[in-house]
Amino acid sequence: xxxxxxxxxxxxxxxxxxxxxxxxxxxxxxxxxxxxxxxxxxxxxxxxxxxxxxxxxxxxxxxxxxxxxxxxxxxxxxxxxxxxxxxxxxxxxxxxxxxxxxxxxxxxxxxxxxxxxxxxxxxxxxxxxxxxxxxxxxxxxxxxxxxxxxxxxxxxxxxxxxxxxxxxxxxxxxxxxxxxxxxxxxxxxxxxxxxxxxxxxxxxxxxxxxxxxxxxxxxxxxxxxxxxxxxxxxxxxxxxxxxxxxxxxxxxxxxxxxxxxxxxxxxxxxxxxx
Numbered sequence: 399x400x401x402x403x404x405x406x407x408x409x410x411x412x413x414x415x416x417x418x419x420x421x422x423x424x425x426x427x428x429x430x431x432x433x434x435x436x437x438x439x440x441x442x443x444x445x446x447x448x449x450x451x452x453x454x455x456x457x458x459x460x461x462x463x464x465x466x467x468x469x470x471x472x473x474x475x476x477x478x479x480x481x482x483x484x485x486x487x488x489x490x491x492x493x494x495x496x497x498x499x500x501x502x503x504x505x506x507x508x509x510x511x512x513x514x515x516x517x518x519x520x521x522x523x524x525x526x527x528x529x530x531x532x533x534x535x536x537x538x539x540x541x542x543x544x545x546x547x548x549x550x551x552x553x554x555x556x557x558x559x560x561x562x563x564x565x566x567x568x569x570x571x572x573x574x575x576x577x578x579x580x581x582x583x584x585x586x587x588x589x590x591x592x593x594x595x596x597x598x599x600x601x602x603x604x605x606x607x608x609x610x611x612x613x614x615x616x617x618x619x620x621x622x623x624x625x626x627x628x629x630x631x632x633x634x635x636x637x638x639x640x641x642x643x644x645x646x647x648x649x650x651x652x653x654x655x656x657x658x659x660x661x662x663x664x665x666x667x668x669x670x671x672x
Contacts, residue, residue: 401415402414402415403415404418404432406425406427406428406430406432407430407432408425408428408430409425409427409428409430411425411427411428413425413426413427418432421643422442422642422643423438423442423642424641424642424643429600429641430601431578431579431599431600431601431602431641431642433506433540433578433579434578435481435505435506435507436481436483436487436488436503436504436505436507437488439503439538440488440490440492440501440503442642442645442646443492443494443501443536443538443645443646443649444492444493444494444499444501444646445492445493445494445495445496448492448493449490449491449492449501450490450491450492451488451489451490452489452490452491452500452520452523452524452527453483453484453487453488453489453490453502453520453523453524454483454484454488456484456485456516456519456520457484457485457516458474458484458485458514458515458516458548459515460474460547461548461551462547462548462549462551464547464548464549466547470547470548473509473547474509477507477508477509478508480507480508481505481507481508483505483508484516485508485514485516485517485520486504486505486506486508486509486510486511486512486513486514486516486517486541487502487503487504487505487516487517487520487521488502488503488505489501489502489503489520489521489523489524489527491527491531491533494536494646494649494650494653495646495647495650497534497650497653497654497657497659498531498533499533499534499535499536499649499653500524500525500527500528500531500533500534500535500536501524501535501536501537501538502520502521502524502535502536502537502538503537503538504517504537504538504539504540504541504585505540506540506541506542506580509545510541510542511539511540511541511542511585512541512542512543512544512545512546512552513541513543513544513545513552513555513556513583513584513585514544514545514547514548514551514552514555515548515551515552515554515555517545517555518552518554518555518556518558518559519555519558521537521555521559521562521589522558522559522562524537525559525562525563525565525566525573526562526565528566528571528573529565529566529569529571532569532571533571534571534572534573534574534653534656534657535563535566535571535572535573535574536573536574536575536576536649537573537574537575537576537589537590537593538576538578539575539576539577539578539581539585539586539590540578540579540580540581541580541581541582541583541585541590542580542582542583543582543583543584543585543586544556544583544584544585552584553584555584555588556584556587556588556589557588559588559589560588560589560592563589563592567594571657572594572595572652572653572656572657573593573594574593574594574595574596574597574649574652574653575589575590575591575592575593575595575596575597576597576598576599576645577590577591577596577597577598577599577602577604577627577636578598578599578602579599579601579602579603580602580603580604581602581603581604582603582604582605582606582608583606583607586604586605586606587606591635594656595637595638595652595656596635596636596637596638597636597637597638597639597640597645597648598627598630598631598636598638598639598640599627599639599640599641599642600627600628600639600641601626601627601628602626602627603625603626604625604626604627604630604635604636605625609624609625627639
């Protein structure tokens, strides 16, 4: 029999899946934002039926023939079977309240959303597509950081994605980053935090290194919740903490202002970035 309910990891209350789906996978009891896979994120952000996929044609390879407790190829095969996609990224086009956008969504269910060569390539391609078609770019992050099985090849994606995003800036096209739980490591240190507007979900874990590493490095006591979205908002690292249920109207209003278009898609007659 299918599962009828889900236990909230925060308040431990049981929630009927039907109610959870209607509430954008936010606990109606305590407001905890449960993690979403890439397809669920698309449904929450974009207008129904507007999404057209761009990614899916690039597949990861084991260039280093890496093995730890098991072969990298075996890990990839298991993650691909679990998620039904080649790697930890889904990109495409769609609309947010009729405003055209290019969207990239990281999938934490695929190897912890780790950034390997395919993730970097797909984000670069999404940025190039947005620049070519004159649409804003939205990237939703959920990642443990660089993928260690690809070593330096993974770390190179930090520079690659950053350079690709410069094209948008040159054309005056907005780039909005949505940081979800968790966003850490090399993703935080590259494309996730160089957006024109950085939005975070409530309670999201956001940081580079873990608290133990930081505390041992700086030899100072760390404040409670210092890597959570609300603390980062207070200290200026993110621009807004927005409830997931408000993402679509928030983005429509924000992108409408930045592109001089109203939510129904009509151009107000001013060039973007002017």
